[in-house]
Amino acid sequence: xxxxxxxxxxxxxxxxxxxxxxxxxxxxxxxxxxxxxxxxxxxxxxxxxxxxxxxxxxxxxxxxxxxxxxxxxxxxxxxxxxxxxxxxxxxxxxxxxxxxxxxxxxxxxxxxxxxxxxxxxxxxxxxxxxxxxxxxxxxxxxxxxxxxxxxxxxxxxxxxxxxxxxxxxxxxxxxxxxxxxxxxxxxxxxxxxxxxxxxxxxxxxxxxxxxxxxxxxxxxxxxxxxxxxxxxxxxxxxxxxxxxxxxxxxxxxxxxxxxxxxxxxxxxxxxxxxxxxx
Amino acid sequence: xxxxxxxxxxxxxxxxxxxxxxxxxxxxxxxxxxxxxxxxxxxxxxxxxxxxxxxxxxxxxxxxxxxxxxxxxxxxxxxxxxxxxxxxxxxxxxxxxxxxxxxxxxxxxxxxxxxxxxxxxxxxxxxxxxxxxxxxxxxxxxxxxxxxxxxxxxxxxxxxxxxxxxxxxxxxxxxxxxxxxxxxxxxxxxxxx
Numbered sequence: 001x002x003x004x005x006x007x008x009x010x011x012x013x014x015x016x017x018x019x020x021x022x023x024x025x026x027x028x029x030x031x032x033x034x035x036x037x038x039x040x041x042x043x044x045x046x047x048x049x050x051x052x053x054x055x056x057x058x059x060x061x062x063x064x065x066x067x068x069x070x071x072x073x074x075x076x077x078x079x080x081x082x083x084x085x086x087x088x089x090x091x092x093x094x095x096x097x098x099x100x101x102x103x104x105x106x107x108x109x110x111x112x113x114x115x116x117x118x119x120x121x122x123x124x125x126x127x128x129x130x131x132x133x134x135x136x137x138x139x140x141x142x143x144x145x146x147x148x149x150x151x152x153x154x155x156x157x158x159x160x161x162x163x164x165x166x167x168x169x170x171x172x173x174x175x176x177x178x179x180x181x182x183x184x185x186x187x188x189x190x191x192x193x194x195x196x197x198x199x200x201x202x203x204x205x206x207x208x209x210x211x212x213x214x215x216x217x218x219x220x221x222x223x224x225x226x227x228x229x230x231x232x233x234x235x236x237x238x239x240x241x242x243x244x245x246x247x248x249x250x251x252x253x254x255x256x257x258x259x260x261x262x263x264x265x266x267x268x269x270x271x272x273x274x275x276x277x278x
Numbered sequence: 279x280x281x282x283x284x285x286x287x288x289x290x291x292x293x294x295x296x297x298x299x300x301x302x303x304x305x306x307x308x309x310x311x312x313x314x315x316x317x318x319x320x321x322x323x324x325x326x327x328x329x330x331x332x333x334x335x336x337x338x339x340x341x342x343x344x345x346x347x348x349x350x351x352x353x354x355x356x357x358x359x360x361x362x363x364x365x366x367x368x369x370x371x372x373x374x375x376x377x378x379x380x381x382x383x384x385x386x387x388x389x390x391x392x393x394x395x396x397x398x399x400x401x402x403x404x405x406x407x408x409x410x411x412x413x414x415x416x417x418x419x420x421x422x423x424x425x426x427x428x429x430x431x432x433x434x435x436x437x438x439x440x441x442x443x444x445x446x447x448x449x450x451x452x453x454x455x456x457x458x459x460x461x462x463x464x465x466x467x468x469x470x471x
Contacts, residue, residue: 013452017426019433040470041459047469048458051404052412052427058312059305064322065297071330072293214441222338246338248359249331251351252441255362 004031008038012045207244208257209274215252216276222246247274281345289336296333303346304329306429307353313424314357316413324360328353343438350431350439354421361417404468411461419454426451 001009008031014020015028032039211219222243247253254277287295307328312321331352332339339348401409412420425436433451437444462469 010452013455014448017433017451019448043470044466045455045459047404047471048408048455048462049427050471051402051408051469052423053430055313055405055408055428056401057305057309058318058321060308060325061318061322064304064308064326067322068326068329069293069297071326072296072333075330075334076291076293212441242334245331246335248355249335249338249352251355251439253355253359255359 001037005035005038008032008035009041012038012042015042016046016049207273208255209247210254210256211247211250211274211276212252212254213276215247215250215254216274218250218252219247219274222250282341285336285339285341285345288333289339293333296336299345300329300332300349303349307349310350310353310424310429311357313412313428314354314417314420315360320360324356325353328356331356344435347435347438350425350429350435351441354425354439358417358421402468404465407462407465407468408458411458414461415454415457418450419457422447422450423454423458 008015008028011020011024011028015025018025020028032042209219244256248256281299284295284299288299304325308321308325311324311328312318315321315324328349332349339345343351412423415423421440422436425431425439426433431439433444433447436451437447440447440450442450
């Protein structure tokens with residue numbers, strides 16, 4: 001098979017769909033007129049495409065509409081039930097503790113990319129040097145975070161151009177964080193995990209999402225209305241499902257893996273880690 | 279009422295308006311799910327999941343892409359997710375494992391034409407072989423072939439649905455069709471139309 005035959009056969013799919021440039025279309029047409037072997041391949045492939053276009057279609061069954069309506073009615077009721085304002089200060093909700101909280105941590109991982117800033121810890125969590133906190137934190141708390149940081153997923157700051165505070169992401173699910181103070185007052189300024197009452201942050205169940213870059217950029221929009229300190233998102237428990245479904249509805253959502261909390265502790269937090277792939 | 283006006287009513291949570299809006303797309307999405315999942319019951323479940331998700335997140339629909347493209351996007355995610363979940367479950371049906379270009383494994387249930395809706399359809403021999411061949415493609419390859427050749431979408435629409443560049447769609451469709459050619463080579467005389 002000549003080089004031009006090879007080239008033409010590589011382009012047959014695009015030729016059939018008219019996706020080549022005018023010049024290439026003409027070149028291919030000429031070649032096919034002169035080469036019987038390539039003409040045969042073209043006939044075969046265009047036949048496959050034509051048969052695919054004529055495949056019989058399948059329709060919804062008789063019960064489809066009623067079943068769908070029932071689900072829509074339930075969805076509308078749920079939507080109504082969780083329709084709470086998103087932008088209220090999270091810590092008012094937490095201090096009331098009517099609703100438990102969930103923690104969403106965005107950890108950005110780009111395979112094949114070296115970190116542009118910071119360094120990788122043993123298991124890869126970004127440990128920015130220096131790691132300026134976006135909020136005021138006592139030095140001992142800073143130390144605590146640093147200690148916890150060892151042992152996490154690979155994180156590069158590819159999508160995140162600001163220092164990553166990853167106290168939550170750095171905590172193994174069996175870990176129980178000792179609070180700076182059991183009675184730490186929850187405030188909207190200077191927020192860190194240490195500020196959350198200990199009994200509300202014992203169990204860090206983890207939901208790991210793998211998203212493409214485009215999905216990640218949309219996920220950030222989905223999370224935009226919620227309390228955030230650096231890359232830590234705090235979501236009321238009753239909104240977590242909705243947030244997860246939002247993320248899973250994105251084009252570019254690849255996978256979700258749930259890691260249950262340790263049996264010894266109650267699940268007051270959900271840690272969501274997002275991995276971004278090319 | 280224009281589609282845009284219908285969408286606005288749906289965003290206010292109006293179920294009747296939503297049912298009206300999706301009426302034109304129901305069979306398309308069921309068919310797409312069937313082509314991906316190869317089982318009518320699974321396809322209907324998946325299609326319902328798609329329509330419920332879309333209803334829940336209507337407020338997120340900005341109109342940047344067409345409503346149809348957005349539906350296919352969510353349907354694609356639901357179907358790929360379904361195949362991945364199926365992989366993790368114990369496989370009680372006859373199936374084969376496939377590995378896609380990104381190394382992800384899927385379970386591809388083998389089309390059982392004796393039980394599915396294709397049993398009633400008068401499939402030509404070529405269609406029957408093609409249905410089996412589609413089943414042997416990876417989920418990603420099957421996805422682009424179904425979107426392009428069965429659903430008749432443009433390269434640009436497919437790029438938006440799959441979330442990749444148009445160039446990637448071109449090469450993916452090219453590779454998928456080459457794979458079909460290889461699989462169907464023993465029966466090529468049926469396709470020389």
